[in-house]
Amino acid sequence: MSYWISGFTDGEGSFVVSVISNSTTRFGKQIFPEFVITQGAKSKKSLEEIQKFFECGSIVLNKRYDNHNEHLYRFCIRSVKDLNSKVIPFFDEFSLRTSKRNDFLFFKKVIEMMVKKEHLTVRGWNKILVLASKMNRRKKRF
Amino acid sequence: MSYWISGFTDGEGSFVVSVISNSTTRFGKQIFPEFVITQGAKSKKSLEEIQKFFECGSIVLNKRYDNHNEHLYRFCIRSVKDLNSKVIPFFDEFSLRTSKRNDFLFFKKVIEMMVKKEHLTVRGWNKILVLASKMNRRKKRF
Numbered sequence: 174m175s176y177w178i179s180g181f182t183d184g185e186g187s188f189v190v191s192v193i194s195n196s197t198t199r200f201g202k203q204i205f206p207e208f209v210i211t212q213g214a215k216s217k218k219s220l221e222e223i224q225k226f227f228e229c230g231s232i233v234l235n236k237r238y239d240n241h242n243e244h245l246y247r248f249c250i251r252s253v254k255d256l257n258s259k260v261i262p263f264f265d266e267f268s269l270r271t272s273k274r275n276d277f278l279f280f281k282k283v284i285e286m287m288v289k290k291e292h293l294t295v296r297g298w299n300k301i302l303v304l305a306s307k308m309n310r311r312k313k314r315f
Numbered sequence: 316m317s318y319w320i321s322g323f324t325d326g327e328g329s330f331v332v333s334v335i336s337n338s339t340t341r342f343g344k345q346i347f348p349e350f351v352i353t354q355g356a357k358s359k360k361s362l363e364e365i366q367k368f369f370e371c372g373s374i375v376l377n378k379r380y381d382n383h384n385e386h387l388y389r390f391c392i393r394s395v396k397d398l399n400s401k402v403i404p405f406f407d408e409f410s411l412r413t414s415k416r417n418d419f420l421f422f423k424k425v426i427e428m429m430v431k432k433e434h435l436t437v438r439g440w441n442k443i444l445v446l447a448s449k450m451n452r453r454k455k456r457f
Contacts (some may be wrong), residue, residue: 175317177325177412181363184326215414219325222412270319271365272357 178223186210186273188280204292204301206283208250208260211235213243220248221236221315227263229255256284279308321409328352330422332447346443348425350392350402353377355385362390369405373394374396381436385402399424421450 187209195203207228212220224230230250248294250260261281268275283304292299329351337345350372354362359374366372370414372392392402403423403429411419 174318177322177409178318180319180322181326181412183319183358184321184323184328186326212413216325216412219412256378267319270323270358270361271354 174202174222174226174261175267178226179264179269180315181223182210183269183271183273185212188273188276190280190283190306191310192303192305194287199293200298202288204298204305205282206251206253206280206281209258211245212248213245215243218276220246224248227255227259227264229259238285253284253287258290261285276308279296279304316368317405317409318365320368321364321406321411322408323361324352325411325413327354327387329372330415330418332422332425332443332450334444334447341435342399342440346425346440346447348393348395348398348422348429350398350422352390353387353392355387357386358424359388362388369397369401371401377401399430403427418450419444430435 191205191207192202193205194201210220211222218253220232224232225248229252229266231246232246232248235247250256256260261284264277265281268274272277281299286292286297292301331349331351333347333349334344335347352362352365356426360450366374368424369392371394374388375452377387377389402424405424406419410416415420425443428434428443429437434443
């Protein structure tokens with residue numbers, strides 16, 4: 174199952190670091206990391222298997238993409254604690270083989286900094302923005 | 316590597332049965348099965364690893380999709396002999412976990428019929444067309 178998840182993530186997974194507005198935080202914005210896999214309704218079961226494997230994360234109907242023939246489901250892990258204790262060690266052991274590995278390494282660095290609360294400092298915050306901008310996903314948000 | 320390939324195929328692979336015009340054949344058309352995985356240039360190495368694993372197939376630059384930021388490469392196995400002796404047994408052993416497994420099962424049936432030369436009979440030919448129409452990929456060709 175582990176190597177299958179690694180391969181499936183190389184195909185369908187995303188390591189996303191978004192920066193969203195949140196006026197209650199120090200910098201008026203919030204760093205929002207997540208590990209995501211999206212599948213059509215016909216393959217929802219495979220997402221449930223992955224959720225069971227990691228023992229965390231949630232599966233939600235993704236209405237933003239419903240111009241497809243079937244509904245899409247989005248499995249995501251957003252908890253920094255779970256990302257740090259489960260997702261990062263998993264992909265350290267069962268390495269990605271495509272260019273998505275580079276995204277993972279940037280993502281890992283962001284999570285490590287967040288665990289150390291470095292994102293609460295100006296220097297750490299700016300460093301995370303640079304790391305996030307180097308990732309392939311959702312560049313447009315920065 | 317095997318389970319990784321199974322997972323990666325669930326994400327990025329396609330089992331395709333096309334029907335193309337060929338006036339030299341009995342029915343004026345030809346059944347054209349292939350196993351395909353497409354990746355961006357940055358991940359070409361992963362396709363080379365899969366090609367090495369299966370010891371067959373070819374990798375070609377796919378110019379049809381070059382409206383992307385990077386060139387795409389297409390790994391495909393088209394030989395019915397290789398599909399029958401390598402690809403089918405591989406995915407029988409290392410099962411797909413998404414709805415793509417259904418495509419594989421239709422694909423397997425088509426290959427088995429072609430190995431038995433059943434596609435050269437009217438009955439077999441029509442049966443293959445029905446099977447191909449049930450697969451998710453390239454429906455528009457039929």
